[in-house]
Amino acid sequence: MRRIEEALVTVNRALVAAALAAIFAIVFVNVIGRYVFGSSLSWGEEVARFLMIFGAFAGAGLALREGRLVEIDLFVSVFPERLNTMIRWGAVVVMGLFMALVFWFGARFVAFGWPKETMATGISRGIPYLAIPTGAALFLCHLFFFARRFVSRDFESDGDYPGQDG
Template sequence: MAVAKAINKVSDLLDKICSVILVAMLAGMVLTTSLQIICRVFFTALSWSEEVTRYLLVWSTFLGAGCVYKKGGHISVTFAQEKLPQKLQKVAQVLVHLLCGALFAIAVYYGFKYMDKQGTQLSAALRIPMSLMYMAIPLGCGALLLHAFDAIIQIFVKKEVAGE
């Protein structure tokens, strides 16, 4: 039970941190795009703004997926699951989270491999290592994996609490 609480706290903390980072990234995207529009109309276009916006979008996509998964906000088809008896619904939920967790684990593994393979390149405008951009894949999917693991544990913890 203590391990379940600890994992849940880590998952919640990660979700809060990612939410704050997401707000900052989205604000950065808006500011960069607005600055690019102003500079393009009145001055000379910025050479780096599209790259910054693109990389912020990639990072916000991977971090945002974890926040949405944590809250159960991804689109899902539950009509078949709702037809099952209560106990089988829990089994189906666990199987879905296990399947998602397997996908996330594979994405983490191959994300690190891709980051190592392609990370030595430099970005065109900013001249920063592309490994910083490719790092979004394993880190974002790692957060998703943690949230999936937490969701599975919470299904069993709720079952134990309800049974007491």
């Protein structure tokens, strides 16, 4: 199981990094093209937007692992540790149910958008919409592996990912 978790984190980090690198390259080429050569990529803004949305959805599970999701713990912190632990397990269940719904409705949204085309690239709208169920599935996988550590507030830092030296 540990090797599967390590592979999940490694692949997820690579996907987010690739999306960010592609966004940077597209925007950089577009700016240079527009201000130096007087023309830009007609599809650049649309693709960069799609990649930014994908990066946000794909990075949510990694944010969970680092404790970077928004949390208001002032109210919870006044309770005894045992009740605090039960509340955090409840949060895991709610996150899991919510992301399962996001996956379900995201998949339906992909099917809805599949026959339609995007404006600039002319690809199926279902392709960029895949970011929703893909991100939800990645989040659910991270939640499955990380739930126990989430409850104990054992968050990871940059060098603490499974399989990473640091």
